[in-house]
Amino acid sequence: MKILMIGATGKFAGLVLPQLKKHGHQVTALVQDGNKGKQTLENGADEFVTGDLYDPVTLKNAATGIEGVFHIIPAFNREVEAGLNMVKAAQEAGVTKFVFSSVYHTSLSLANHAEKRPTEEALYRSNMDYTILQPAMYMQMLQQSWQAAKQSGEIMMPYSKDSKMAYVDYRDVAEAAALAMTDTRLSYGTFELASPGMFSRVDLAELMSKKSGKTIVAKDMPVDEWAKEVKIPPGELREGLITMNKEYDQYGFSGGNALVLETILGRHAHTVPQFINELD
Numbered sequence: 001m002k003i004l005m006i007g008a009t010g011k012f013a014g015l016v017l018p019q020l021k022k023h024g025h026q027v028t029a030l031v032q033d034g035n036k037g038k039q040t041l042e043n044g045a046d047e048f049v050t051g052d053l054y055d056p057v058t059l060k061n062a063a064t065g066i067e068g069v070f071h072i073i074p075a076f077n078r079e080v081e082a083g084l085n086m087v088k089a090a091q092e093a094g095v096t097k098f099v100f101s102s103v104y105h106t107s108l109s110l111a112n113h114a115e116k117r118p119t120e121e122a123l124y125r126s127n128m129d130y131t132i133l134q135p136a137m138y139m140q141m142l143q144q145s146w147q148a149a150k151q152s153g154e155i156m157m158p159y160s161k162d163s164k165m166a167y168v169d170y171r172d173v174a175e176a177a178a179l180a181m182t183d184t185r186l187s188y189g190t191f192e193l194a195s196p197g198m199f200s201r202v203d204l205a206e207l208m209s210k211k212s213g214k215t216i217v218a219k220d221m222p223v224d225e226w227a228k229e230v231k232i233p234p235g236e237l238r239e240g241l242i243t244m245n246k247e248y249d250q251y252g253f254s255g256g257n258a259l260v261l262e263t264i265l266g267r268h269a270h271t272v273p274q275f276i277n278e279l280d
Contacts, residue, residue: 002026003068008040013072019178053082059089068097075112076240083119098128104136111240131180135173136166136194139275158226159249161218164198166255169270195269196258207276
């Protein structure tokens with residue numbers, strides 16, 4: 001299948017590209033900046049095309065001659081517009097398969113969850129064969145915390161160290177996305193994807209201590225203090241992240257049922273302890 005892929009240069013979505021190639025698909029990477037095209041080719045894409053998620057004309061041109069689309073939306077950045085534009089462009093171009101990497105628990109009121117619902121709804125109303133993947137918090141986000149913890153002996157995030165969080169290894173999500181593109185088993189399905197269990201930062205500190213051979217301690221950082229330290233300018237991204245972390249502080253990120261993911265993959269999902277044990 002000839003696939004238009006969004007996110008081919010991304011830290012997370014970029015994991016989908018090798019899976020699509022492994023399953024024999026031809027991949028055209030969508031890049032906003034043509035200078036990043038070479039990177040997509042080095043990562044394994046067959047070709048690239050320039051386009052802008054906020055410019056429908058460029059998206060329709062990019063989708064012309066395409067059979068399938070893999071879409072992921074940048075968080076807190078006009079998400080509804082970026083999602084609906086791509087769905088409409090795909091429909092108008094005659095795309096037959098659309099795989100959308102959405103988010104766990106889209107019923108939450110958080111902006112980065114709620115703003116993905118219109119894209120999901122548009123797919124339900126489309127004439128395309130769709131698969132919607134709803135991944136929990138990406139384990140890959142722990143890599144930065146691990147590097148900092150090795151240096152400081154602390155793992156610190158802007159919500160309570162006791163909040164329990166559901167995770168998923170995005171490599172597993174990438175494999176599920178490729179499977180959705182390859183056969184019809186996942187057609188017209190919406191799937192919450194998580195690895196087994198929930199983990200607090202105290203749990204993570206214990207796992208990282210075991211991995212490193214030295215004591216790593218879980219610490220809290222008030223979200224307002226964090227926002228000042230990371231120097232994110234005022235706007236949708238800053239406000240969205242502050243609200244999200246306040247939610248995590250109070251309620252955590254509930255989930256951790258791996259039944260759906262493991263059924264799709266036909267194997268055990270990668271676990272948080274396994275992921276941490278693999279870190280360098």
